Amino acid sequence: MLNLLKDFRTSTEEDAVRWKREGNGVFGAKGAYKMLFGSSAYAFPNRRIWMDKVPTKVSFFAWEASWGKILTLDKLQRRGWQFPNRCFLCGCEEENANHILLHCTVVKTLWEIALAIFGVQWEFPESVIEVLLSWRGSFVGKKRKNTWNSIPLCIFWTVWKERNRLAFRGGSLDIQKFKNFFVCNLWSWARVYIGEDSYSLLGFLEWHAAT
Template sequence: MWISDIHGHLSPAAALEYFDLWCHLQVIVLSQEPDTISWRWTENGTYSASSCYNALFTGSTSSKHWRLIWKSGAPLSVKFFLYLASVNRCWTTDRLERRGLPHEPACVLCSQHDEALHHLLIGCVFSCIIWHGILSWCCPEIPVPDGTLDFLRWLSSALDTIAMEKRRGLSTIAALTAWSLWRHRNAVIFDKIAPSSASLLMVIKDDARSWAYAGAKGLSNIILVV
């Protein structure tokens, strides 16, 4: 088919693609050498399974604290929440405001400050009450976070101060507590419940025991399962 004939046989979009391909082919010079196959992800052009696996992650990013997130004994949904939190992708008030979306004027748990993820998980007065209640229950040697570090950096620092056999349990209970604070915040906004530290502490402790019964590794080293 000649270029002059394609208008009556192809759609406008297909005709443009055809013409673009034709232009690219004009500069190709064929030789008598046989064709060869070269794998672009290795220096010698030879395919390997490991180079293919590494190529899958080209351009990807990783969380600085990925081990704290993915190696805890928490369910996958909680780990995914922590990943979103690590890259600041949770829809807190500050993020909603930047995008011009409807949002609450202040943190719904304390009504004292603007809500940001750091504030919600570790800087809010309500959150501090929850952390104090949980840590005094299962890891009294760990100081309550004071807001000077973000959640994952505080957890990383706390893990360095306790015995090895307690570390996975602490990372799991910390993941549960952070996730429960997020869920409680959402229930206050969307279900119109009143914030309650007493009820949230009870929920977290009951969930921790259930996770331990279900086989969450490490939790039985820091909590009493009855």
């Protein structure tokens, strides 16, 4: 903050505070933010999170996940809670945000379905924020882009709902229902902008298969 303040200089001619980091001398939040946090501060996937084709509560969850703020078991342990850390979905590995949303073997099945709908393969980055930053869909074409863009958020939301159901209500995972829940979520969001071609689930899938 000290450095930030040093960048304000009083201009003797104009008797006004000038912001030396901006060419026009006008203070801007963008410039201040960049100076405080570095240029990497810009590498936040806002466009992949705040989308009008996705419910706001889902975007908000993705935003929290990107900042590492969701309350996974590793976080709770760090806050002093004493319990074993086992992923609610696969039951094998420890739960953290990157595992439960990306790398869990159970969750991978959803990513595979999504990629299969578009007929593509994808190499997964390590973290949630990296996935969102690198989730570019220019190759899927303008027609299919909205659905493509909503895939990560739809998976995050589906997984988190199911994870919470298992964590708080118990029971076991029904993998077919889990997959169905994901595809139906994706379908219900897309029906709004695709129109009559997606009135049936099969129509929805065929619409995306036909490039």
